[in-house]
Amino acid sequence: MIRVLLADDEAMMRAGVRAILVAAPDIEVVAEARDGREALELARAHRPDVVLLDIRMPVLDGLAAAAEFRRVLPEVAVAMLTTFSEDEYIAGALDCGVSGFLLKSGDPHELMTAVRAAHGGASYLSPEIAHWVIQHVRGGRMGRRSTARGRIGVLTPREREVLALVGAGLSNAEIGARLFLVEGTVKTHVSALLSRLGVKNRVQAALLAYEAGLVDSAASGQ
Incomplete structure (x- = not known):
């Protein structure tokens, strides 16, 4: 429960x-x-x-x-x-x-x-609320794409994959299933990328993933 x-x-x-x-x-x-x-x-x-x-x-x-x-x-x-x-x-x-x-x-x-x-x-x-967020991301109030891409440059390839799926709204269990990882490993990757990116939570990480252009490919399973 x-x-x-x-x-x-x-x-x-x-x-x-x-x-x-x-x-x-x-x-x-x-x-x-x-x-x-x-x-x-x-x-x-x-x-x-x-x-x-x-x-x-x-x-x-x-x-x-x-x-x-x-x-x-x-x-x-x-x-x-x-x-x-x-x-x-x-x-x-x-x-x-x-x-x-x-x-x-x-x-x-x-x-x-x-x-x-x-x-x-x-x-x-x-x-x-999602509509408001997307509009303001597009308007540049939450950072430009080049800035976002620069920020995610500190991530490992696996962390970038996890970030893209966080941005697509997947839970830890769903990310694990997509990447063939156990849920505990996903949690470790999420904690690490939050720390590396200097963001407070998954919502802020998802916004950064969207701004960096990671979300569309993740949502389509590419």
Whole structure:
């Protein structure tokens, strides 16, 4: 079972998200928090696999909580859940090292998809958020292709293969199947390439892979 902690200051929203998640046979909600600080406390007690954080909460908001999770509980995957789609929230969430970013107005099945992706070592962005990211990559706000290609030059050939598949949205298990590697070896390669590239998480690595032009060939299986 995938253990999930849900943090949102609105009781009705927590109830709705919980109802969606518990309908999945492989997901359980182990705790609920009303703010980011309580989420951190409950996470220490319940050790969830994935935390779903609302961005706007009292005491400690989602962005600050995500940064704190990365510092004190890096093994816990974090996804952001919000009604807001302004640029600063998206950029801020990605910079905090989250594994996913979802809009509350999205398809309920996105919640289950995002939780499973985060638990499997992959990333998930709502279609609206993915569109924003792609447009801004194309617009050059997240770096030019030549710069990205220069950055990935520090990687080994195998790490470049893994990075391309991370960029294509594959989980560690799927990457292992594609490259005929055990999942533990994939995790080692992912950790190494994140360190070499100086990025905080798989989302940032995926953006770099896209900008460097690695994703199209990986997605097609070439």
